[in-house]
Amino acid sequence: MNHIIGELFGYISGFCTMIAFLPQTIKSIKTKNVSGLSMSMYIIYSVALVFWMLYGAYLHSFQMLLFNAITLFFNAIILYLIIKNQRHKK
Numbered sequence: 001m002n003h004i005i006g007e008l009f010g011y012i013s014g015f016c017t018m019i020a021f022l023p024q025t026i027k028s029i030k031t032k033n034v035s036g037l038s039m040s041m042y043i044i045y046s047v048a049l050v051f052w053m054l055y056g057a058y059l060h061s062f063q064m065l066l067f068n069a070i071t072l073f074f075n076a077i078i079l080y081l082i083i084k085n086q087r088h089k090k
Contacts (some may be wrong), residue, residue, distance in 0.1 A: 006084075007063070008060065010063045010064065010066075011063045012065025014063045014064065014066065014068070015067060016070055017067060018067045018070045018071045018074070019066075021071055021074040021075060022074060024037075024074075024078060025074040025077050025078055027079070028081050028083070029077065032081065032085075034078065034081045034082045035085065037078065038080055039079065039086070040080045042075055042078055042079040043079065045075055046072060046075050046076065046079060048071065049068045049071055049072040049075060051066045052064060052068040053065055053069060053072070056068060058059070063088050067073050068084060
């Protein structure tokens, strides 16, 4: 496969993964309602994103680092809201 095409696939897939979390992040921030979201899913996904970033660093893959870092940021916002919501209920 052409190197440029492979890089393009990396940017497209990373962008799509990042954008997939944006609507939920915006909705969670606006409504402050995260009652239907799974904390364990967001924790596991955060761990996965950290390892994808480590793998990206190992491969010297800028797009893997960039998009996983941005997705981790969105994921962390939602996770923070979930934890805050659970503490508020107690």
